[in-house]
Amino acid sequence: MKRRDFFRLSAIASALVLSSTRSLALTTQPQNNRKVSSVVFPQKKPLITYSDRPPLLETPRSGFTTAITPNNEFFVRWHSPKIPIPRYLSMFSLDVDGEVNTPLVLSLDKLKNEFEAVEVTAVLQCGGNSRSAFKPQTSGIQWGSGAMGCAVFKGVRLKDILAKAGVKEGASWLGLRGDDTPILPSAPSYARELELHEISDDVIVAYEMNAEELPYLNGYPLRLIIPGMYSDSWVKMLSKITVLKEYKKMFYMDTAYRIPANECECETADKLAPKTQPITSMNVKSYIGYPTSHTKIDAQSNVLLKGIAFDNGSGIKEVLISLDKGISWERAELEKELSVYAFRAFSYAFKPMSKGKLTLMAKAVNRRGEEQPFSKDIEWNHGGYKYNGIDSVTITVG
Amino acid sequence: MKKMMILGLLLSSLLQAGYSQNLKVPSVAFDIKIDKDFGAMQRNCQWCHSFGYILNQGKLSKESWHKIVVKMREVYKAPITKEDEKTTTEYLFKHYGNAKLK
Numbered sequence: 320m321k322r323r324d325f326f327r328l329s330a331i332a333s334a335l336v337l338s339s340t341r342s343l344a345l346t347t348q349p350q351n352n353r354k355v356s357s358v359v360f361p362q363k364k365p366l367i368t369y370s371d372r373p374p375l376l377e378t379p380r381s382g383f384t385t386a387i388t389p390n391n392e393f394f395v396r397w398h399s400p401k402i403p404i405p406r407y408l409s410m411f412s413l414d415v416d417g418e419v420n421t422p423l424v425l426s427l428d429k430l431k432n433e434f435e436a437v438e439v440t441a442v443l444q445c446g447g448n449s450r451s452a453f454k455p456q457t458s459g460i461q462w463g464s465g466a467m468g469c470a471v472f473k474g475v476r477l478k479d480i481l482a483k484a485g486v487k488e489g490a491s492w493l494g495l496r497g498d499d500t501p502i503l504p505s506a507p508s509y510a511r512e513l514e515l516h517e518i519s520d521d522v523i524v525a526y527e528m529n530a531e532e533l534p535y536l537n538g539y540p541l542r543l544i545i546p547g548m549y550s551d552s553w554v555k556m557l558s559k560i561t562v563l564k565e566y567k568k569m570f571y572m573d574t575a576y577r578i579p580a581n582e583c584e585c586e587t588a589d590k591l592a593p594k595t596q597p598i599t600s601m602n603v604k605s606y607i608g609y610p611t612s613h614t615k616i617d618a619q620s621n622v623l624l625k626g627i628a629f630d631n632g633s634g635i636k637e638v639l640i641s642l643d644k645g646i647s648w649e650r651a652e653l654e655k656e657l658s659v660y661a662f663r664a665f666s667y668a669f670k671p672m673s674k675g676k677l678t679l680m681a682k683a684v685n686r687r688g689e690e691q692p693f694s695k696d697i698e699w700n701h702g703g704y705k706y707n708g709i710d711s712v713t714i715t716v717g
Numbered sequence: 718m719k720k721m722m723i724l725g726l727l728l729s730s731l732l733q734a735g736y737s738q739n740l741k742v743p744s745v746a747f748d749i750k751i752d753k754d755f756g757a758m759q760r761n762c763q764w765c766h767s768f769g770y771i772l773n774q775g776k777l778s779k780e781s782w783h784k785i786v787v788k789m790r791e792v793y794k795a796p797i798t799k800e801d802e803k804t805t806t807e808y809l810f811k812h813y814g815n816a817k818l819k
Contacts, residue, residue, distance in 0.1 A: 358745050359743070360742060361741065361742065368745060369769050369770070370745075370767045370769035371742060371743060371744055371769065372742070372767045373770075375769070399765070400764075404740050451775070456815070458784070460774065461775040501793065502764060502765060503795065503796075504794065505794050506793045506794040535740050536742075570792060574792070
């Protein structure tokens with residue numbers, strides 16, 4: 320290329336950069352070192368605690384060395400201050416109404432006894448997980464990366480419930496409401512809508528999590544499970560399903576949990592995207608559970624790095640580890656795939672040779688060939704959603 | 718009357734098939750700044766959430782805090798007066814602001 324051409328090209332390139340909505344690379348690693356609280360919530364171990372009312376609890380990094388997250392370490396996120404205690408279980412029911420031939424009132428016993436039980440192993444992740452990575456800071460809880468977990472959910476196919484009620488011709492949407500209800504009158508209740516054609520066999524109404532009844536703070540007695548989607552769609556304490564002819568506007572769908580509807584899903588604080596869409600499907604991500612930045616490691620000792628990786632259901636193809644800040648990468652050992660929607664546990668054996676700081680990085684690649692970007696290359700959005708940067712842990716070798 | 722009471726007792730024993738565990742969500746004390754404007758925070762915010770919810774939003778610009786206050790009134794129906802809208806925004810920006818107006 321001629322020198323002059325080169326200059327012309329770079330002028331065009333910089334003009335393109337300036338005119339696009341892309342911001343300078345400001346995204347950092349999310350918060351990483353928060354301590355667990357001494358206050359313990361029901362059925363939980365001590366977790367990172369942001370709020371008691373509503374409860375907002377995060378799993379510390381050390382909770383991500385295995386494919387299944389234990390129930391007592393599983394993160395918690397409610398929207399409303401008062402969670403009903405379903406002490407009188409026999410009064411609880413899941414109601415199905417709207418555009419159906421037979422409206423249903425389903426007790427827990429009915430769901431367990433009159434429908435086929437199925438199991439789905441899937442990752443539940445808050446759309447705002449890792450939000451603390453975004454700069455400028457976006458509003459919302461400044462989560463580290465522990466607003467996620469993976470469990471075996473057991474319950475009933477949503478399709479089977481709808482088949483029993485008989486969906487009338489012309490119906491195309493479902494309204495799903497849980498008992499995450501506000502205190503002040505006329506504030507929005509937690510609800511989501513799904514298009515009927517989005518409902519696969521893997522979408523279930525779960526009553527069990529890791530072979531126990533659902534923990535109270537994770538949505539007892541029933542929770543909607545939508546593998547591959549962010550957890551804002553996984554309605555907790557599910558109590559009502561309404562079959563609709565058409566989409567109905569509501570706060571949690573039309574205002575909250577939305578990202579820019581453009582190719583990079585990005586915008587700047589000065590120039591917000593004119594069109595937005597729900598966050599829906601998860602992107603590929605990995606996280607190191609061991610070592611953590613608190614771990615002291617002796618030089619020349621054998622270390623087994625452990626972590627987890629996942630995406631929205633194509634499955635994990637490989638996880639790569641770098642010990643030189645992303646210059647060279649080596650394959651981690653993948654454990655068995657529990658399901659395409661589950662955490663895929665991985666491990667990587669290494670021996671730090673010299674004393675000092677050592678940075679460990681993990682990058683997952685899914686079966687579609689999509690891989691995690693460096694955190695600095697992640698574009699900003701106003702809600703601080705969908706962060707999936709390459710994870711980085713700096714340890715001290717002594 | 719007696720019959721009713723017996724029936725009531727019977728019913729409640731039947732209904733108590735749910736959780737036997739203690740499900741009380743604990744209270745956490747959050748270290749929030751107290752000054753002359755704190756009353757406006759107590760009056761308006763605690764209907765729906767703890768102070769932890771505020772502290773863990775991180776440091777925000779004045780405009781961001783103002784937007785949040787307005788959202789609390791318009792979406793979540795907190796009974797925030799015009800005057801308290803100003804007071805709470807000032808308070809939040811003073812103690813939990815990032816020194817930027819926008």
